[in-house]
Amino acid sequence: MTQIPDMKNFRVEPVGDGILHLAFDMPGRTMNVFTNEAIHEVEAFAEWLRTSDVAGVVIYSGKQTAFCAGADLTELSSAYDMIMAAPEAERDDLTVAHFSPIGRGFRKLETAGKPVAVALAGLALGGGCELALACHYRVMTDDPGTQIGLPESLVGLLPGGGGTQRLPRLTGVEGSLGVLLEGARFGAKEAVAAGAAHEVVPPGQEIAAAEAWIRSRPDASQPWDREDWIDPTRDEVLAVTGPTRENALKKTGGHFPAELAILDCLDNGVPVPMDQGIVAEVEAFKHLVQRIEPRNMIAVRFLGRVDYDKARRKEALPDGLDAFGEEVKAAMQGKAAELGDAGSAALHFAGIGADYTGDAASAQIIADRKPQWFVQPQGAIEKAALEIVQAGAAVARDKGQGFDAKHRNLIDYHCQQAAGYPVYLGGPFTFLDLYGV
Numbered sequence: 507m508t509q510i511p512d513m514k515n516f517r518v519e520p521v522g523d524g525i526l527h528l529a530f531d532m533p534g535r536t537m538n539v540f541t542n543e544a545i546h547e548v549e550a551f552a553e554w555l556r557t558s559d560v561a562g563v564v565i566y567s568g569k570q571t572a573f574c575a576g577a578d579l580t581e582l583s584s585a586y587d588m589i590m591a592a593p594e595a596e597r598d599d600l601t602v603a604h605f606s607p608i609g610r611g612f613r614k615l616e617t618a619g620k621p622v623a624v625a626l627a628g629l630a631l632g633g634g635c636e637l638a639l640a641c642h643y644r645v646m647t648d649d650p651g652t653q654i655g656l657p658e659s660l661v662g663l664l665p666g667g668g669g670t671q672r673l674p675r676l677t678g679v680e681g682s683l684g685v686l687l688e689g690a691r692f693g694a695k696e697a698v699a700a701g702a703a704h705e706v707v708p709p710g711q712e713i714a715a716a717e718a719w720i721r722s723r724p725d726a727s728q729p730w731d732r733e734d735w736i737d738p739t740r741d742e743v744l745a746v747t748g749p750t751r752e753n754a755l756k757k758t759g760g761h762f763p764a765e766l767a768i769l770d771c772l773d774n775g776v777p778v779p780m781d782q783g784i785v786a787e788v789e790a791f792k793h794l795v796q797r798i799e800p801r802n803m804i805a806v807r808f809l810g811r812v813d814y815d816k817a818r819r820k821e822a823l824p825d826g827l828d829a830f831g832e833e834v835k836a837a838m839q840g841k842a843a844e845l846g847d848a849g850s851a852a853l854h855f856a857g858i859g860a861d862y863t864g865d866a867a868s869a870q871i872i873a874d875r876k877p878q879w880f881v882q883p884q885g886a887i888e889k890a891a892l893e894i895v896q897a898g899a900a901v902a903r904d905k906g907q908g909f910d911a912k913h914r915n916l917i918d919y920h921c922q923q924a925a926g927y928p929v930y931l932g933g934p935f936t937f938l939d940l941y942g943v
């Protein structure tokens with residue numbers, strides 16, 4: 507047997523009877539996340555597992571409060587910059603090379619031929635949930651804080667570690683939609699009822715329960731890799747995703763490509779064998795991650811929100827923040843009023859503090875347009891919408907210089923909340939940096 511790979515983010519401990527514990531415990535972090543390093547460690551461990559003679563593996567978190575919050579969003583943000591700095595012809599290959607190891611590693615884990623159980627106490631989100639779904643057995647504690655979820659769409663992404671493929675295979679497509687599209691989470695009992703987890707235990711008993719499953723000498727395969735598995739047909743999937751797509755378009759006006767990309771993963775991946783499903787997911791991820799919307803949403807809706815919450819807790823929000831938000835709002839509303847009917851229609855079109863009122867077909871055109879409307883506006887309403895977001899960004903240019911540059915994401919986040927600045931555009935500072943006014 508080869509040597510267990512050297513890992514910095516996971517601790518391996520043999521506990522008898524051939525069972526290995528694999529504790530996810532990133533040094534120096536309060537929360538486990540999937541950095542590239544941690545992703546490569548999972549893949550290396552899975553490769554080793556195939557050649558080993560262990561009876562099984564129990565994965566759990568070495569942190570007290572959570573299992574894992576998913577891919578490292580700070581790294582993801584830098585990856586966008588790295589990819590977009592490359593010549594256009596190289597970007598697809600670079601994106602696939604950079605992002606496919608997570609899905610590949612999880613697939614290797616579930617096909618290594620050894621039973622793998624996960625003992626979940628606390629949150630398992632995004633890539634953390636995807637790792638759990640790639641295990642053959644999921645035990646969750648009945649603590650209310652123990653939840654699984656795939657909130658990637660909330661930051662403009664899709665679950666690119668097999669989440670769009672495994673969850674719907676476990677719960678049925680319909681049962682997966684709230685988690686995949688709306689950031690809903692399953693608590694332990696809900697997860698078992700939905701088919702996404704196997705066992706609920708009181709806190710403190712999860713590792714023993716996972717070990718007991720391994721001692722029962724279970725089948726080390728996933729349901730979708732067994733001979734009796736039947737893929738749903740594409741028509742069956744479309745019967746669910748078709749109306750959902752139409753609703754998503756009507757709700758978002760075509761400005762949030764993640765939801766549509768997730769539905770593509772369901773349509774193209776769920777009716778085919780898992781390995782092809784993962785290829786369909788990587789394909790959708792490749793296009794999505796090269797768009798500006800996820801980059802803006804990670805920067806502002808996640809990093810800006812974390813900074814905002816931290817500063818609020820310390821009562822250290824920047825002076826003048828509320829007044830700045832009010833000015834941005836007044837500038838955008840004032841511009842809309844000045845533009846008359848086109849201005850008022852533009853608020854709805856772009857989702858600037860107002861709901862989209864158009865139809866799904868028009869929203870689909872907006873979603874598919876390259877470049878996006880805010881780069882190349884067409885017609886009076888799009889031009890008005892651009893003038894309105896520019897008016898908000900002009901406040902950042904004229905009045906934002908007094909703020910510390912490190913607070914820009916936080917201020918943009920505040921402007922989404924307080925001024926209705928469109929989430930997919932980041933905020934006035936993000937817009938100013940990207941496009942100027």
Ligand SMILES: C/C=C/C(=O)SCCNC(=O)CCNC(=O)[C@H](O)C(C)(C)COP(=O)(O)OP(=O)(O)OC[C@H]1O[C@@H](n2cnc3c(N)ncnc32)[C@H](O)[C@@H]1OP(=O)(O)O
Nearest residue numbers: 537539575576577578579580631632633657665666667812
């Ligand atoms: C292909 C796969 C793609 C993906 O997986 S994309 C990622 C999907 N996951 C998410 O979107 C979850 C993002 N995180 C959150 O929503 C929240 O966080 C939590 C609900 C997990 C926890 O919220 P709260 O208890 O309020 O804590 P906090 O202040 O938000 O975070 C605590 C510390 O954890 C860091 N952190 C959390 N999630 C991530 C992440 N995904 N990437 C990088 N860092 C993360 C924060 O920054 C902060 O760190 P500090 O203590 O140093 O301030």
